Amino acid sequence: MDGKLAVIGLGSIGSMALWQASRLSDSVVGFEAHTPAHARSAVGGDTRLFRMIYRGTPGYYPILERSRDLWAELEAETGQDILTRCGGLSIGSTDGPYLRSVLETTRINGAAHQILTREEMAERYPQHNLRADDSAVFDPNAGVLRTDRAVTAAVAAAAANGATVLNNTPVSSIRETNDGVVITSGGTSWTFGKVLIASGGWSRQLMPDYLKAHTETRRVFLSWFVARDAAQFTPDNFPTFSRMYEDRSMYGAPTVDGVTVKATLDGRGTVTTDPNGFPRDLSAVEIPETVETVTEFFPGLIPTIVRSDAFPDLYTEDRNPLLGWLGESSRIYCATGFSGGGFKNATGFGHIAAHEVLGKQSFVGLDFVRPERFKARQPSVQYSAPQLPKA
Missing domain, CATH: 3.50.50.60 (FAD/NAD(P)-binding domain)
Structure with a gap:
């Protein structure tokens, strides 16, 4: 052996x-x-x-609780700052399927959360350009992992x-x-x-x-934008977010370099037969959709992709x-x-x-x-x- x-x-x-x-x-x-x-x-x-509030299988919640403790253990053992707790937002139509699903899973799990009206969101997080019937669920235990x-x-x-x-x-x-x-x-x-x-x-x-x-291997892409005022998008001021509607969806994180903000279309993975040979650049379809979504959601971001990349992952x-x-x-x-x-x-x-x-x-x-x-x-x-x- x-x-x-x-x-x-x-x-x-x-x-x-x-x-x-x-x-x-x-x-x-x-x-x-x-x-x-x-x-x-x-x-x-x-x-x-990192988030404790999500939609779907309730069985993930105890694993997330254990994960949160273990991230802290890894930081203590290695001296590295890995998890920045900045809170997280789930944003969508108040009566839409996304927030209904998020709240149903949260009700089962008993996760700490706060429901924010459109007016409360506009006051606390003006970085988001909201639709008329929007609201959000705030996760106080969410954050961003390095x-x-x-x-x-x-x-x-x-x-x-x-x-x-x-x-x-x-x-x-x-x-x-x-x-x-x-x-x-x-x-x-x-x-x-x-x-x-x-x-x-x-x-x-x-x-x-x-x-x-x-199973299949899928290509998942990410994109970044420059903030007009980076101070508005630091972890102290800008929680992680996931925002979903029938016509658009995006998730992202606060700036970690003081300049760029991650804002990426959600659910756009495409099948690849070769995890070593798929295109790393965004396609002629992915670029305009990403830019259009950022233009609507975030007036504080310059609507030009300054960085993008793609990575493989196994999907079941x-x-x-x-x-x-x-x-x-x-x-x-x-x-x-x-x-x-x-x-x-x-x-x-x-x-x-x-x-x-x-x-x-x-x-x-x-x-x-x-x-x-x-x-x-x-x-x-x-x-x-x-x-x-x-x-």
Whole structure:
């Protein structure tokens, strides 16, 4: 054996799983195809939103609570400022489906929140150009995560705990044997007791067919704009936001460089067959839609894209991640398929994955993320993420 556990992919989830596993075992190895937080990974783009208020599956809430505590632990352990708590806004039509769904999930979870009328929004957050029937739900526990700092800090903490990190070591195959799991990279092989797959958009090549049939790699893009008055868009004055209507949608974060503001169309991921070869530049359709939306939403931003990029991530058919063993007797565990929304709870899911794969603890109430939920389903011929109509 070359170790008790190998973690394949040290990005959003893999870095956190490696950090957590290094607290439980002195025989952990992380494999990274490039280097942690490299520019081609789904970690790219400086920031991600952290929020306790969202719409959808209520089962995420306890994971988010644990994630919030673990982000603080990672900061304390490494001395890095990773999570800036600036609050968060969910904005939409008062009686529209978006806010109704947000409030329904919030009611079930009991998350702290405040409903803001259009008039209250205009007074507190005049950066937003609101529609006549708008209102918002304010999340006091939301904030913005610094992705590069988070990943590099987690990997450094794991190494300090005794984990081995192999950079520039892309894994080409994994194979279960009677003795363990054999990992191959180039002409070199290793054998481990257990393997954890956390390679995001590159995970499909390491998955069984039943999961390939229900997953796809998608290209997700981000965009930034210059603020006319950057002081209005600092974390002290400008919470993270998610804003959705039938005709437009956008999310974003306050400035972290004192100049630019992230404001990106929501739900526009497109399928790519090659996570290494998709277009990084925005298309002739993406650019005008992004500019038109910013022009309407934010008069305080200059409506010219000054920076953009695109990244791969693995999407599942139901948009919930894959967290668990690949089979009943398998030694291979996966923590992937977060469908563009996993960073906020990366520490929580990394904690669960590390404890389960090393046999330290099992968790209940997670049927909505277990891979076996797809075994009973027929393979999909084609599926796509919901796309909002263009304006």
